[in-house]
Amino acid sequence: MPYEPSPAIDWIERRLLLLAGLFLFFTALALTLSPAARTRSWSVDLRWSHWLGFLVWSLGFALVQRRLRRLLPNRDPYLLPVAAALSGWGLMTVWRLLPGFGARQTVWLALSLAFLAAGAQFPQSLALLRRYKYVWLTSALLLLAATLLLGVNPLGYGPRMWLGCCGVYLQPSELLKLLLVVYLAAYMADRRPFLVLAESGAVGPRPRLARLLPLLAPTLVMIGLALALLLMQRDLGAAMIFFLLYAAVVYLASGERGVLILAGLGLMLSVLIGYRLFDVVQTRVDSWLNPWVDPSGRSYQIIQALIAIANGGMIGRGPGLGSPGLAPLAHSDLIFVAIAEEFGLAGVVALFTLFGLLTARGLRIALQAQDHYRRYLAAGLVALLTGQALLIIAGNLRLLPLTGVTLPFVSYGGSSLAISFICLLLLLLISERSEAAPVRIHRPAPYLELGGFLFLGLTICALAAGWWMLPRAAALLSRTDNQRRAIADRYVKRGALLDRDQQPISVSSGEPGAITRRVVYPELSNVVGYTNATYGQAGLEASLDEYLRGERGNPGLLIWQQRLLYGQPPPGLDVRLTLDLDLQRLADEHLKGYTGTLIALNAENGEILAMSSHPTFDANLLDEQWESLVKDPRAPLVNRATLSRYPLDDLAERLFPQGLAALGVDPLPAMRLPLNGAQDSQTSSQGISKNASTPTPPGLQPTQPARGGSALPTSPLQAALAAATLTNQGVRPAAEIVSAVLTPLGGWTPLERLSQPQRVMDAQQALAQITPFALPTEQIWMAVETIAPGTPDAVTWVLAGTLPEWRGAPYALAVIFEGEYPDLAEQTARALLNALMGGQSAALNSE
Amino acid sequence: MSGPILLALRLLLAVALYAFLVWALWLMWRDLRQQSRQLAAPAAPPLILTLKNDGAELTYRFTTAEVIIGRDPTCNLRLDEKTLSARHARLSYHHGQWWVEDLHSTNGTLLNAERVSEPVVAAAGDLLRCGAVLFEVNFEPT
Numbered sequence: 001m002p003y004e005p006s007p008a009i010d011w012i013e014r015r016l017l018l019l020a021g022l023f024l025f026f027t028a029l030a031l032t033l034s035p036a037a038r039t040r041s042w043s044v045d046l047r048w049s050h051w052l053g054f055l056v057w058s059l060g061f062a063l064v065q066r067r068l069r070r071l072l073p074n075r076d077p078y079l080l081p082v083a084a085a086l087s088g089w090g091l092m093t094v095w096r097l098l099p100g101f102g103a104r105q106t107v108w109l110a111l112s113l114a115f116l117a118a119g120a121q122f123p124q125s126l127a128l129l130r131r132y133k134y135v136w137l138t139s140a141l142l143l144l145a146a147t148l149l150l151g152v153n154p155l156g157y158g159p160r161m162w163l164g165c166c167g168v169y170l171q172p173s174e175l176l177k178l179l180l181v182v183y184l185a186a187y188m189a190d191r192r193p194f195l196v197l198a199e200s201g202a203v204g205p206r207p208r209l210a211r212l213l214p215l216l217a218p219t220l221v222m223i224g225l226a227l228a229l230l231l232m233q234r235d236l237g238a239a240m241i242f243f244l245l246y247a248a249v250v251y252l253a254s255g256e257r258g259v260l261i262l263a264g265l266g267l268m269l270s271v272l273i274g275y276r277l278f279d280v281v282q283t284r285v286d287s288w289l290n291p292w293v294d295p296s297g298r299s300y301q302i303i304q305a306l307i308a309i310a311n312g313g314m315i316g317r318g319p320g321l322g323s324p325g326l327a328p329l330a331h332s333d334l335i336f337v338a339i340a341e342e343f344g345l346a347g348v349v350a351l352f353t354l355f356g357l358l359t360a361r362g363l364r365i366a367l368q369a370q371d372h373y374r375r376y377l378a379a380g381l382v383a384l385l386t387g388q389a390l391l392i393i394a395g396n397l398r399l400l401p402l403t404g405v406t407l408p409f410v411s412y413g414g415s416s417l418a419i420s421f422i423c424l425l426l427l428l429l430i431s432e433r434s435e436a437a438p439v440r441i442h443r444p445a446p447y448l449e450l451g452g453f454l455f456l457g458l459t460i461c462a463l464a465a466g467w468w469m470l471p472r473a474a475a476l477l478s479r480t481d482n483q484r485r486a487i488a489d490r491y492v493k494r495g496a497l498l499d500r501d502q503q504p505i506s507v508s509s510g511e512p513g514a515i516t517r518r519v520v521y522p523e524l525s526n527v528v529g530y531t532n533a534t535y536g537q538a539g540l541e542a543s544l545d546e547y548l549r550g551e552r553g554n555p556g557l558l559i560w561q562q563r564l565l566y567g568q569p570p571p572g573l574d575v576r577l578t579l580d581l582d583l584q585r586l587a588d589e590h591l592k593g594y595t596g597t598l599i600a601l602n603a604e605n606g607e608i609l610a611m612s613s614h615p616t617f618d619a620n621l622l623d624e625q626w627e628s629l630v631k632d633p634r635a636p637l638v639n640r641a642t643l644s645r646y647p648l649d650d651l652a653e654r655l656f657p658q659g660l661a662a663l664g665v666d667p668l669p670a671m672r673l674p675l676n677g678a679q680d681s682q683t684s685s686q687g688i689s690k691n692a693s694t695p696t697p698p699g700l701q702p703t704q705p706a707r708g709g710s711a712l713p714t715s716p717l718q719a720a721l722a723a724a725t726l727t728n729q730g731v732r733p734a735a736e737i738v739s740a741v742l743t744p745l746g747g748w749t750p751l752e753r754l755s756q757p758q759r760v761m762d763a764q765q766a767l768a769q770i771t772p773f774a775l776p777t778e779q780i781w782m783a784v785e786t787i788a789p790g791t792p793d794a795v796t797w798v799l800a801g802t803l804p805e806w807r808g809a810p811y812a813l814a815v816i817f818e819g820e821y822p823d824l825a826e827q828t829a830r831a832l833l834n835a836l837m838g839g840q841s842a843a844l845n846s847e
Numbered sequence: 848m849s850g851p852i853l854l855a856l857r858l859l860l861a862v863a864l865y866a867f868l869v870w871a872l873w874l875m876w877r878d879l880r881q882q883s884r885q886l887a888a889p890a891a892p893p894l895i896l897t898l899k900n901d902g903a904e905l906t907y908r909f910t911t912a913e914v915i916i917g918r919d920p921t922c923n924l925r926l927d928e929k930t931l932s933a934r935h936a937r938l939s940y941h942h943g944q945w946w947v948e949d950l951h952s953t954n955g956t957l958l959n960a961e962r963v964s965e966p967v968v969a970a971a972g973d974l975l976r977c978g979a980v981l982f983e984v985n986f987e988p989t
Contacts, residue, residue, distance in 0.1 A: 011920035012874060019867040026860035033856070036849040078871055087866060317858045343861075350864045355872055565850030 009077040010069050016081030017061055024088040027319050028054045031096055032767065034320025037566055038491055039512040047320065050095035053106045054328045060113035062550050068428065071120040071299065076431035078361045082354050083409055083424045087112075087417065089351070090410030093338050096320055097331045101412050101607050108414040112421035119425045126429055130186040130373055137183040137222060143172035144229045151233070159234050159404075171415040173238040174406075176226060177388075178419050181245060188253035189373035191215055195254055196428060204519065212254055219246070235279055237403030241388055245265060248383040248450060253376055253547040255443035280634035288401035295481055301328050303481065305396050308341040309468045310476035311484060316344025317567040323484050330590055331412040333404055336396045340465060349463045352393075352458045353409075359386045359458075363451045365431040368438045374430045375439070379447060381423045382454070390457040397464040437454075485549075486533035488568050490515050495572030497528055499541060499581040500609075500739060506541065506619075508572075521581060522618040523588045526639045527611050528577075530619035535626060540577070544738065547571045553743045569711060574742040578607035586835055587612040590828040596817040597640035600832050603724035603810040606757070607731030610813075613640040645713035646816055648794045651785040652714070655769060663725050664732050664760045665718045719799060720814035726770045727801030727812040729763035729780075767804065779806040786820050794820045798829040802837065811836045874921070884939075885912050891940035893987040896924065899974075900981055908987070914938045917950070917976055930954045930978025936963070938984075944968045945986065947975060954978040 028050055035044045068075060091109060095102025119125060129136065143163065151160030154169045162169040188195070194215055220691035223246050230239040247263030274281035283298050291306075304327040311322060324330045324338035331338070340348050362382030369375040385408045392411075396401040396798045406416040408423070441447075468476065474483070491513055497506040499712035504520045506528050517532075519525055529539015530764075537545060550572040551559060562570045587598045591614040600610040617629050617636040630639055638644065648660075658665065714722075717735065725732040734755040740748040770781040782800040787793075796819065801812035815829045891912040898905040907924055914923045919933040932952035939946050948966040949956040955974040956963040969975070975982040 007920040007925060016867060016871055019863055019870065023860050023863035026856050026863060030853055030856040030860065033849060037853045040849065042849065078875070081867070081871070085864075128853055133941045306902075315857065315861065318853055319860075321853070345863055347864070350868060353872075357868070357875075359937070566853055629974060 009075065011079040013065060013068075013080055016078065017065060017084055020081055020085040020088060021058055021061075023085065024054060024057065024092060027089070027092050030319040031092065034062065034318065037318075037321060040491075040566065041512065044513075049099050050092060050102060052100055053091045053095050053109075054088075056106050056110050057084070060110055064113050064117050067117045068120055071365055072123075072432045074431075074433040075428050076361050076365055077515060078203075078357060079424060079427055079431065082357050082361070086351075086354055086358075086409035087420075089339065090335060090407070090412070092319070093335055093342075093410070094331050094412045096342075097325050098412075101331055104414070105412055105417070106537070108417045111414075113417050115418065116243075116421050116425050116428075119422075119426065123429050123432065126374065126377075126565050129182045130189070133183045133186040136179045137176075140172060140176040140179045141222075141225055141229065143170075144176055144226070144233070147172055148155065148229070148232060161233055169414070171413070173230060173233075173235050174413075174419045175416040177238065177241060177245070177384060178381075178422060180223070180226065180242060181249065181384055183222065184246065184249040185373055185376035187219055188249060188376050189371065190374050192253075212250075212259070216250065219250075230532065231285060234278065235404070236274065236278070236281060236284075237391065237405040239405060240267075241405060242389060243270070245380065245383055247248055248387070249376060249380045252379050252446045252450065252684065253372075255446050283822060284401040284403070288398060291398065295479075300754060301334070302398055302402055303479075304328070305334055305337045306398060306468055307479060307482050307484075308337045309397070309465065310473040311567075312340045312342070312344040312348070312469050313473060314344050315346050316340075316342050318342060321567045323487055325374055326483050332406055333402070333411070334396055335407050335411045336393050338471070339410075340396075345466055345469050348469075349462055352462050355386050355389050356455060356458055358382070359451060359454045361431075362386075362427055363447055365427055367441065367444070367447060368433070369430055370434060370436045371439050375441075378427060378430045379450060381427055383450060385420065385423055385454070386454045386458075390454065390461065392463075393461050394457070397461060397468065399461065399464050401812060412677070461641075483533070486564075488549075489517070489533070492568050493551070493571050494531070495550065495574045495742075497544075497548070498574060498576045499579050499584075500576065500607075501580070502576060503581050505577065505579070505581070519619045521584070522581070522620060523592075523612070523616050524584065525619040526613050526616045526637060527579075528619075530618075530622055532622050534637055535622060538637075538793065540575075540737070544575050546696060547575055547741050549741060553741050553749070555745060558744075564813055573744075574747065576739045578609065578737055578739045579611065580609045583610040583835060584612065587828070587832060588614070590824075590831060593637070594821065594824070595819070596815070596821075596825075597644065598811040598813065598815045598828065598832070599641050599716055599720040600811065600836065601720060601724055601733070601735065603727040603812040605685070606721075606724070606735045607739070608735060608737045609811075609836070611639075611641050611737070613638070636761070638802050640816070641716045642716070645715050646797070647713050647787050648719065649785075651783060651787070651789045651797055651799070655726070655773070655783055657769070658761075660714060660718060662760065663722050664758055665721045665725070716814045716816050719797070719813060723799040723801050723814060724810075724812035725760060726766045727810045728757075728766075729804065730761040730766040731757050731759045733757050770801070770803070774803055776803065776805070778830075778833075779803050779837070781828075782826065782829060784822050784826050784829075786822055789820055794818075796821045796825045798825045800829045800833060802833070805835065808837060877921075879912075881913060891945070894938060894940075894945060895985040895987060896975075897983040898980065898983065899983055900979070912940045915950070916980075926980060928978065928980055931980060932978075935977045936975075938969065945984070947984075952977065 029824065031050055032046050032048060035046055036042050040206055061080070065080065068080065087109060091102065091105055094105045098654055147161055147163055150163060152162050152169070153160050161173060162171050201299065223242065226242055227239055230242065243263065243266070247259055251259045271281070271285070275285055287294065287299035287302055291302050295303045308322070308324050308327050311317060316322070319342050322341035324341045326333045327337050339351060359382055362378055366375045366378035366382065369378055386404055389407055391400065391403055392405050392407050394400040406413050408416065408420040493515055494508040494517060496504055496508065499505055506517065506519045508515050508517050510516050519528065527539060529541040531537045531541040531545070541548065550570040553573045556571050558570050562568055583600060587600065587610045591598060591612050596613060597613045598610065599608060601608045615634050615636040652660065721732060721735055734753055736753065737751055738751055740750045743749045773781040773783045775782060780800060780802055782798060784796070784798050786796045788795065796817040798815040802810045811833065813829060813832055815825050817825050880941060894909045894914055895908045896909070898907070909923060911923065914937070915934055916922060916924045916926070916931070917934040917937045918925065918927060918931045932950070932954070934950045936956045937948045937950055937954040939948065945968070946966045947956065947958050947963055947969045949963045958967060958969060960976055969984050971985050973984045975984050
């Protein structure tokens, strides 16, 4: 031919490498700027170190390309760019996750590329591998056996599958995978004449599996040895790959479907046996089949992986802007998850397409190979690379149990990267076209089936990724074990909780990246609750979370834009409560040192003005005191005003002869807020002691069969509402503790009331019921009673309110002291009512 | 401000990545199409193109059923000549004839001094002008 085809090959390869370089350049640039976007300010340390990786990558691939152009002028032009894109992508991701590991990976990449450049000079290495196949495989097996004795794990824990010292570690099972493919390809090619004979029926009546078996006996011994060693090491992922590779190569060479059926049965059988014998298998299979039952234990890794994938969405959070490091082993086994979170569905589909290109080119090389050994080898290498990628990606997506194998070219790990590049080298050597025509294919179907199987797997994985990223994303991201919410709290200011005069109760402050939450008035901790990275959220912080976090009340466009640009919610909204801090202080002064609770409310509109529960805690010191708080028998974490239930006994009979249920006191569902301690299972009912009975779900109380009439234990809030009903002349108010939210568009916006005031008795009746307790000179009524005096369960109740003669807004309150403190309780109630009626200022009547 | 800059970078990196993939797939598809045409076509008489510029005569012989002339490295006949387009003209064998077709080139294709605007049949001895390059078309008898 007067013209050379090589210019086109070079041109294609260079163009593709350039595009891959452009992709990596933008990725690296985005990674550099990512800290600025996270904190939304330019006065931060930008990331620079990964440019070293980019430099090594660019120089390395440019040099390798130049060398290949000279040494292998007729190579396949797509393989090198695909490997470059994959390894560069992985390098940037590793660097983004753990810069120290990124530096190591860069060194490994440089070594792998040097090996590739050197190896291209020796096309005869293919023949060498073939000739000494037993030597290679046996040495790899010996290395693997050595790990049983000398094995270490660079992490210092976990399975000891590495060999090495002084900071350099090798994983022999990676090498073994490659040499197994080489061995099988060489063996099958050597036995080719017998295979053909067996198939053609020349040596027997029918070509059947039984005829294959004697031929395969030596390979069965070798693979059996390898599998036994891997099982002893508990490297089950590698064992699975071995098994599949063996089946694939034998099927490609023999074209005998029975091999596949036998392998499938064998795989199922071994999973069943493994499930019985190995804890590891059991854990992995269980957490695959049912991960939701144990999200913080066995299935922590897969659940965190799925949450990270869901956080990716359509186009991902952007390099450096996600939090993929939350999933354990994100740099090696779960690197696909890290890519999915930061590059989204668009990136994942691109990643699958890269592996698809690798598969297509690899199989094409196999079909055009000049002899059977090269053909089996190329197809086997494709099965190794893409098959392993499918196994781990499907594991990450919960399509298969999670196995500890790496993603070829992408994952962190020197052995894995080096072996991937050796596979690439072998494929490039095989692809170098010569004058010799490709050898005739005996049966092309197995190659098409292998390709079809791998493409089908990639497609299914893409669909699964889309499933987690789009329809399932909202459910996954709102899980309480999604730590991205706590991380966002450090970067985005959370709204403040204010009292009715806009004095701060709980505020966030600090620079983005180090924003902290502080309760300004700590005595209210068990009412307003807490929001803590470790212990979750409780109280009003939990129930008002959507407003405080800015996910509700802000314009939808702003929320969408902030998520797109920064992966964060917009700044949170301030919430104004109905509490009055002056009154609250007074209540806390009286209760301090005792066990008890107090609720004071406006009997007309139901606004809760003071809610105090003692002993209380300081939410600012939660990290230091959590253990002792949880174990404290006096249950300081519990808001007694809403959660505890105390018997009212004959006080109820005297004050509310018709029973509390008749008053419609069903306060908990009527309140906007689940005032019970916590939002989620992390902190539900921490140690509730003697009088404080276990919290019942809201609203259960009134529907219980009225055993002994009103003798059922009553929550202080219910009792306070009952007292307010009598004070308010028979109209039960709707209790409220949240008054308004400061929205950017509408200013202070009152929240919609969840219930309405309701007339439950006529005014005369209500007046008649409080008359026996009236103190006309003070314009108040007050009922004081100690229940079960003289026992450890003694409780002192005060229910009180204003009389109709009082011209101002009507007030009612409930005071409970655990123990016998009738005088103290009466003093407390009187002090609060005096403050309310005396301080009948504009402040309390402003609404 | 960092958010929009980063969004632009994220879009650019996605564009580069997909440009890589789309371009690779398109090249592979073109390759496939060419191969299938070659396999489907009856054995074409080998095409001889003689370059007649500058007095020096250079002869190219093609056994494929399709020959593309242009500056692009993927062309069958690649010439580094300014007046040629990247993919300038196509000669293809079908219906028992060699056909000449202009691939929307900038400087046009002329067969025997007539502008080629739709595929026309080439005969032995025809003069084909692509930009400033002149060929003589001949066939080898099969």
